[in-house]
Amino acid sequence: MLVDIHAHILPPGWEDFAARFGCDRWPWLDRLDACSANVMMGQRFFRKVTDQCWDLERRVADMDARGVAHQVVSPPPFMFAYWAPPEQGKAFARMQNEHIASFCARAPRRLSGMAVVPLQDPSLAIEELHHARNALGLRAVEIGTCPGGRDLDDPALFDFFTACVELDMAVFVHPGSPVLGDARLDRYYFRNLVGNPYESALAAANVVFGGVLQRLPKLRICFSHGCGGLCAILGRLRHGWRVRPEAKAVLACDPIEDFRRIFADTLAHDAVVVRALVEQLGPQGLMVGTDYPFGMGDADPGGSLAAMGLEPEDAASVAWRNALRFLNQPDPASLSIAAGG
Numbered sequence: 001m002l003v004d005i006h007a008h009i010l011p012p013g014w015e016d017f018a019a020r021f022g023c024d025r026w027p028w029l030d031r032l033d034a035c036s037a038n039v040m041m042g043q044r045f046f047r048k049v050t051d052q053c054w055d056l057e058r059r060v061a062d063m064d065a066r067g068v069a070h071q072v073v074s075p076p077p078f079m080f081a082y083w084a085p086p087e088q089g090k091a092f093a094r095m096q097n098e099h100i101a102s103f104c105a106r107a108p109r110r111l112s113g114m115a116v117v118p119l120q121d122p123s124l125a126i127e128e129l130h131h132a133r134n135a136l137g138l139r140a141v142e143i144g145t146c147p148g149g150r151d152l153d154d155p156a157l158f159d160f161f162t163a164c165v166e167l168d169m170a171v172f173v174h175p176g177s178p179v180l181g182d183a184r185l186d187r188y189y190f191r192n193l194v195g196n197p198y199e200s201a202l203a204a205a206n207v208v209f210g211g212v213l214q215r216l217p218k219l220r221i222c223f224s225h226g227c228g229g230l231c232a233i234l235g236r237l238r239h240g241w242r243v244r245p246e247a248k249a250v251l252a253c254d255p256i257e258d259f260r261r262i263f264a265d266t267l268a269h270d271a272v273v274v275r276a277l278v279e280q281l282g283p284q285g286l287m288v289g290t291d292y293p294f295g296m297g298d299a300d301p302g303g304s305l306a307a308m309g310l311e312p313e314d315a316a317s318v319a320w321r322n323a324l325r326f327l328n329q330p331d332p333a334s335l336s337i338a339a340g341g
Contacts, residue, residue: 153210
């Protein structure tokens with residue numbers, strides 16, 4: 001049995017925020033038929049999506065076919081809207097959070113939801129975080145790697161992370177905009193293929209070297225796409241911490257200690273890379289992630305897990321046990337998973 005920590009969801013449609021707020025950058029769905037739609041950014045075509053984003057029966061059927069017992073669903077990053085004025089961003093986040101909560105309530109043993117918050121204004125983000133946890137029952141929040149143009153060690157975000165700890169909310173970090181490299185990645189789909197992985201690695205490095213986990217040891221934070229390119233640069237990061245004063249300006253301990261406290265998903269498309277994550281960071285924080293239902297996802301997560309060649313106990317941890325710890329769900333039955341399954 002598998003718990004998929006990285007799967008995306010969209011409402012089948014939503015209010016015209018451009019008409020409400022007078023800005024032509026808001027995402028909206030141009031429905032083509034019952035099973036497909038174009039995502040538009042104002043009048044600009046962004047991408048085509050299918051009803052896998054919003055149809056519960058199709059999602060559950062796909063989960064069954066792929067051996068996924070439970071999905072933790074979150075908005076795709078183009079729905080963050082960190083560019084929007086804060087109050088407008090809060091309204092857009094509220095619309096999504098209420099949809100996610102109601103969608104998951106229709107199949108609570110198969111689905112859990114992550115909130116999205118307007119982190120361009122951390123105080124409003126904290127308000128929405130409270131609503132998502134206390135009124136809607138969501139147990140995690142998805143944020144971008146550089147929300148509102150701030151790296152994750154920015155002091156302005158510390159109160160938000162503190163609130164996540166106080167509310168027992170796990171944090172899932174997904175690349176959004178901006179992406180490391182920016183205009184240099186415009187060709188060959190490199191913004192996703194190259195930019196996303198290294199954006200995730202940079203975000204994780206900022207959290208560790210910025211001392212966020214030293215100050216908030218109970219923060220449960222996961223980085224998508226196998227923590228990006230972290231494994232490739234981990235040795236360099238540790239060496240730099242030993243020899244460069246800039247690297248230890250905040251962090252007082254070997255960075256490996258805090259890197260081994262973060263979570264990451266398995267979505268690296270390479271069993272060698274995922275085994276390296278297990279070897280370097282340990283199996284205790286690795287969780288299955290598929291990026292359902294998008295093309296850059298993993299359509300065979302069970303096969304990918306088997307290809308890692310993990311010991312049975314480690315494989316079970318990656319398959320579902322670590323996800324329970326990430327969500328602080330001590331009862332496997334609550335997520336429709338048989339203990340020991």
